[in-house]
Amino acid sequence: MSEEPRVGVFVCHCGLNIAGVIDVEEVTEYAKTLPNVVLAVHNRYICTAPGQAEIRTAIKEHKLNRVVVAACSPRLHESTFRRCITEIGLNPYVLEMANIREFSSWCHLSTPREATNEAKKIVKIAVAKARLLQALETIEFPVTNKALIIGGGIAGISAALDLADMGFKVYLVEKSESIGGHMAQLDKTFPTLDCSICIEGPKMVDVSRHPNIEIISYANILHVEGFVGNFRVKVRKNPRYVIADNCTGCGECRDVCPIEFPNKWDLNMGVRKAISLPFDQAVPLVYTINMDHCIECYKCVDVCGARQAINFDQQPEEIELNVGAIIVAIGFESYLPYTDHQYGYGKYDNVITALEFERLILAAGPTSGKVIRASDGEKPHSIVFIQCVGSRDVNKYEYCSGFCCMYTLKHAVMLKEKYKDDIQIYIIYTDMRSDFKGYEEFYNRAQKAGVHFVRVKLENRSVTEDPGTKNLIVHAETEGDQPVEIAAEMVVLANAAIPVQDAADLAKLLNIPIETDGFFVECQPKIRPSDTDIPGIFLAGACLGLKDIPYSVAQGSGAAAQASTILSRSTWIIEPFIAKVDEGICSGCKICKSVCDYNAVQIEKTHEKELAKVIDGLCRGCGTCSAACPTGAITMPLYTDAQVIAQVRAALEEVM
Amino acid sequence: MPMKLVKTESENELEVERILHAKRYSLTLDRNLCVGCEICKTICPREAIEIKIVPKVNGEKAKQPIIDVDEQKCQYCGICNTLCPFGALKVRVDGEHVISVVKTESFPQLIRDIEVDTTKCDLDCVECEKACPLEIIEVSVRTPDGKEVSDIAKSKKKNVSVHVDIKTDLCPSCRLCEMQCPEGAVRVRKMFHGVMKINQEKCPEGCQDCLDVCPITGALYLGDNEKVHVNELYCIYCGVCKLVCPEEEALELQRTSVHHTPVRSGAWNKALEKLTSTTEMTKELRAKGSMKARGSVEKRLAYKEVS
Numbered sequence: 001m002s003e004e005p006r007v008g009v010f011v012c013h014c015g016l017n018i019a020g021v022i023d024v025e026e027v028t029e030y031a032k033t034l035p036n037v038v039l040a041v042h043n044r045y046i047c048t049a050p051g052q053a054e055i056r057t058a059i060k061e062h063k064l065n066r067v068v069v070a071a072c073s074p075r076l077h078e079s080t081f082r083r084c085i086t087e088i089g090l091n092p093y094v095l096e097m098a099n100i101r102e103f104s105s106w107c108h109l110s111t112p113r114e115a116t117n118e119a120k121k122i123v124k125i126a127v128a129k130a131r132l133l134q135a136l137e138t139i140e141f142p143v144t145n146k147a148l149i150i151g152g153g154i155a156g157i158s159a160a161l162d163l164a165d166m167g168f169k170v171y172l173v174e175k176s177e178s179i180g181g182h183m184a185q186l187d188k189t190f191p192t193l194d195c196s197i198c199i200e201g202p203k204m205v206d207v208s209r210h211p212n213i214e215i216i217s218y219a220n221i222l223h224v225e226g227f228v229g230n231f232r233v234k235v236r237k238n239p240r241y242v243i244a245d246n247c248t249g250c251g252e253c254r255d256v257c258p259i260e261f262p263n264k265w266d267l268n269m270g271v272r273k274a275i276s277l278p279f280d281q282a283v284p285l286v287y288t289i290n291m292d293h294c295i296e297c298y299k300c301v302d303v304c305g306a307r308q309a310i311n312f313d314q315q316p317e318e319i320e321l322n323v324g325a326i327i328v329a330i331g332f333e334s335y336l337p338y339t340d341h342q343y344g345y346g347k348y349d350n351v352i353t354a355l356e357f358e359r360l361i362l363a364a365g366p367t368s369g370k371v372i373r374a375s376d377g378e379k380p381h382s383i384v385f386i387q388c389v390g391s392r393d394v395n396k397y398e399y400c401s402g403f404c405c406m407y408t409l410k411h412a413v414m415l416k417e418k419y420k421d422d423i424q425i426y427i428i429y430t431d432m433r434s435d436f437k438g439y440e441e442f443y444n445r446a447q448k449a450g451v452h453f454v455r456v457k458l459e460n461r462s463v464t465e466d467p468g469t470k471n472l473i474v475h476a477e478t479e480g481d482q483p484v485e486i487a488a489e490m491v492v493l494a495n496a497a498i499p500v501q502d503a504a505d506l507a508k509l510l511n512i513p514i515e516t517d518g519f520f521v522e523c524q525p526k527i528r529p530s531d532t533d534i535p536g537i538f539l540a541g542a543c544l545g546l547k548d549i550p551y552s553v554a555q556g557s558g559a560a561a562q563a564s565t566i567l568s569r570s571t572w573i574i575e576p577f578i579a580k581v582d583e584g585i586c587s588g589c590k591i592c593k594s595v596c597d598y599n600a601v602q603i604e605k606t607h608e609k610e611l612a613k614v615i616d617g618l619c620r621g622c623g624t625c626s627a628a629c630p631t632g633a634i635t636m637p638l639y640t641d642a643q644v645i646a647q648v649r650a651a652l653e654e655v656m
Numbered sequence: 657m658p659m660k661l662v663k664t665e666s667e668n669e670l671e672v673e674r675i676l677h678a679k680r681y682s683l684t685l686d687r688n689l690c691v692g693c694e695i696c697k698t699i700c701p702r703e704a705i706e707i708k709i710v711p712k713v714n715g716e717k718a719k720q721p722i723i724d725v726d727e728q729k730c731q732y733c734g735i736c737n738t739l740c741p742f743g744a745l746k747v748r749v750d751g752e753h754v755i756s757v758v759k760t761e762s763f764p765q766l767i768r769d770i771e772v773d774t775t776k777c778d779l780d781c782v783e784c785e786k787a788c789p790l791e792i793i794e795v796s797v798r799t800p801d802g803k804e805v806s807d808i809a810k811s812k813k814k815n816v817s818v819h820v821d822i823k824t825d826l827c828p829s830c831r832l833c834e835m836q837c838p839e840g841a842v843r844v845r846k847m848f849h850g851v852m853k854i855n856q857e858k859c860p861e862g863c864q865d866c867l868d869v870c871p872i873t874g875a876l877y878l879g880d881n882e883k884v885h886v887n888e889l890y891c892i893y894c895g896v897c898k899l900v901c902p903e904e905e906a907l908e909l910q911r912t913s914v915h916h917t918p919v920r921s922g923a924w925n926k927a928l929e930k931l932t933s934t935t936e937m938t939k940e941l942r943a944k945g946s947m948k949a950r951g952s953v954e955k956r957l958a959y960k961e962v963s
């Protein structure tokens with residue numbers, strides 16, 4: 001746009017929000033005196049339909065080619081006015097907002113004179129920039145209408161099913177052999193005591209049968225590239241030594257396999273065969289040989305016979321996925337309190353964690369549902385549950401793990417209802433948290449069932465053992481410093497839930513931030529609870545803060561809905577705020593690359609030199625590279641050096 | 657309770673355990689039975705067994721090597737248990753002696769083939785008992801109701817018979833009893849076959865370390881030339897001699913076959929190959945005609961058949 005700038009200034013009263021303090025007449029008259037301003041008017045509400053119509057008419061009549069709207073914050077109405085001026089044929093980026101409401105009338109309520117002067121200055125600055133505005137083009141990218149979900153727990157499963165039902169292709173990448181996550185390890189779920197796998201199992205099967213979902217299990221994310229609508233993700237499928245397509249899941253190989261090894265799924269309390277499934281309801285129903293334990297007797301090969309599903313030569317396979325959106329739902333892990341010596345975990349046979357207890361009471365678990373002590377295989381007659389082990393501890397994990405109070409109530413109720421007066425249950429707690437639908441009622445149910453609740457301080461709790469009987473004594477102190485001692489034949493620890501070990505690595509691959517406590521960070525905790533800072537990458541479930549199943553399911557669906565707002569478009573438009581490199585000036589020093597937080601700068605080799613190149617889709621327009629560039633080769637199109645300097649000049653000149 | 661992998665050692669026993677909340681596995685090595693021969697180490701599919709040579713102290717006899725088991729690596733498959741010629745290793749699950757590879761027919765058992773025709777026995781002969789270097793034969797004279805007769809002279813006329821109790825599980829089939837029996841009542845078939853040679857030129861004069869550690873009396877002996885000679889009639893091809901021999905090429909030991917129960921198993925083929933040689937292993941495979949197993953082994957081991 002090389003023609004002479006013809007600036008129109010539109011001053012808004014915003015009812016009395018602006019005009020009640022600022023002399024809009026004076027501001028308008030002042031605007032008329034500024035260079036290149038050919039029109040200045042004021043209006044009660046410029047954002048209304050008649051207000052916008054006035055702008056369009058003025059543009060036409062006065063041949064305006066730059067527009068300044070002196071009104072509210074650009075966050076509120078910049079897009080409104082951009083749209084408005086395009087309707088009459090102007091480029092949307094020849095608009096500049098002068099925020100005289102938030103920056104002047106609202107903060108100088110009692111000093112109208114100063115407010116008016118300030119408003120004039122803000123208008124002057126805006127006009128100074130407007131004179132230099134250039135028409136810019138938005139950037140459009142095609143969108144790949146497929147989604148990647150990382151983590152096949154209940155949050156990932158919910159997200160996958162919702163997106164697939166909307167018609168999008170979904171890749172569900174799961175690190176372990178089966179999807180299901182923690183929920184598949186649980187016996188019953190609070191507060192309804194539904195059988196966990198009975199409600200999750202059918203969902204897992206739905207996932208495996210859904211024509212739009214491809215499960216990629218026993219796999220790791222290796223590399224992520226690209227940006228919203230256009231991610232390229234490299235995934236490694238680890239060898240199962242079983243050909244998935246040929247495996248019928250019959251289990252004959254498992255039956256003939258001579259080798260048993262500790263089953264991680266059972267938290268090493270029970271065993272599985274060297275060729276086996278982690279649990280009967282595993283999805284996909286494909287067996288895996290664990291080469292750390294196999295002795296290669298080939299009995300499985302023999303019995304598999306004509307099905308030929310076993311291949312000892314299978315190699316890891318790398319595949320590349322192209323997706324438009326990514327949902328991260330990698331859940332949590334459990335802190336094992338080996339180093340919290342006071343609880344005796346790892347030292348005393350009859351001290352276990354809550355998740356271990358969950359496997360113990362589960363009918364399909366390693367003891368077929370019998371709650372027995374490791375020391376003698378006997379059923380305990382008294383169990384003490386200790387809350388907040390590792391959680392709410394400034395020296396370990398400062399946060400509350402969220403679901404422990406409820407699962408402990410669940411364990412207590414299940415034991416009481418199963419063994420009645422044959423078992424005494426004590427819960428050593430500091431605060432009982434039961435703040436969700438039906439949870440307080442469940443707390444009452446536990447109290448009515450005869451569970452003993454003992455309120456103690458978080459500090460000075462410990463467990464000792466009688467080496468003869470292997471019985472335990474739990475020591476604690478009440479709020480009033482009275483010592484408490486409870487004898488128990490078994491102790492169950494509500495150990496902290498912690499971020500997944502490789503969460504930090506994944507965060508790095510995706511370039512999304514993690515909190516100091518290791519959980520992922522949502523972009524805005526209240527109104528954008530499943531967005532990350534990176535467009536197109538969303539979060540769900542316990543990986544961004546511990547939450548129970550209903551909340552994880554809801555968040556999975558929420559993230560799916562968010563992702564669908566991208567996947568449902570054929571193109572994704574970004575505003576032209578992204579950095580531009582002048583190849584003639586760039587010296588290839590790479591400083592820009594080193595300061596970019598979004599991996600948006602690449603160094604490209606031409607035959608003469610190395611040059612910085614900005615990947616449009618990744619650039620967030622923050623301007624850091626532009627500020628850091630020693631040769632001034634990088635321009636921010638919405639904030640060029642010339643524009644910014646003009647604004648600074650205008651700001652420093654006295655307003656007459 | 658989290659899983660525990662434990663190793664306990666005493667003078668007579670080494671035990672490794674895998675203790676889970678709901679199951680307990682153990683492997684015990686009876687040091688009194690173990691001769692340190694390396695067969696278990698050779699065939700362990702998880703390389704969980706190590707052997708330590710005991711350094712020789714000047715002026716003292718050479719000592720048998722010492723076995724160590726890595727509790728982190730042991731899978732309690734029981735292969736060592738089935739193949740130990742001396743019965744020194746035992747796998748238990750929840751206290752019960754269970755050899756899972758045998759139970760699932762994934763591995764053969766050694767055939768310890770010893771027959772004694774006690775009808776030929778002389779009532780006061782105990783030659784076999786005396787001959788057994790491992791002291792696992794007990795000869796007794798019993799009445800028909802099984803009572804042991806202490807004074808044979810007195811009861812000579814009565815209706816008594818000779819009983820020869822052999823702890824077959826612990827017998828490495830050296831044939832000493834067979835050879836010493838004056839009546840030809842004992843018949844022993846060897847478990848391991850092979851060739852054992854002592855290269856007299858390489859054998860250092862005055863050294864008899866191999867002889868010191870050999871568990872079978874008479875399998876090795878000192879010849880007139882002050883060097884050790886082998887009597888293959890008694891040799892069980894356990895190989896402990898080779899472990900302590902200071903001269904690399906002085907002792908040549910090559911097993912050729914193992915007497916075992918029939919089985920189709922990749923793990924066995926591999927074990928057999930390590931115990932004998934690729935040629936011998938292929939021979940056995942060919943004999944069995946199990947082409948498929950052979951194919952899979954060849955694929956795994958990536959070698960061409962040796963003709």
Ligand SMILES: Cc1cc2nc3c(=O)[nH]c(=O)nc-3n(C[C@H](O)[C@H](O)[C@H](O)COP(=O)(O)OP(=O)(O)OC[C@H]3O[C@@H](n4cnc5c(N)ncnc54)[C@H](O)[C@@H]3O)c2cc1C
Nearest residue numbers: 151153154155175181182189190330331332541542548549
């Ligand atoms: C003892 C105990 C009892 C509980 N009882 C209840 C109850 O009764 N009711 C209730 O509502 N809640 C209960 N909870 C909480 C419940 O487990 C969680 O709310 C739920 O599991 C969260 O689901 P998720 O999908 O976010 O995470 P997870 O269940 O942890 O699933 C995450 C999945 O992601 C996978 N993954 C991890 N890292 C990667 C990676 N890098 N790449 C790919 N995949 C990865 C994991 O393998 C896993 O499959 C209990 C928790 C515990 C510890």
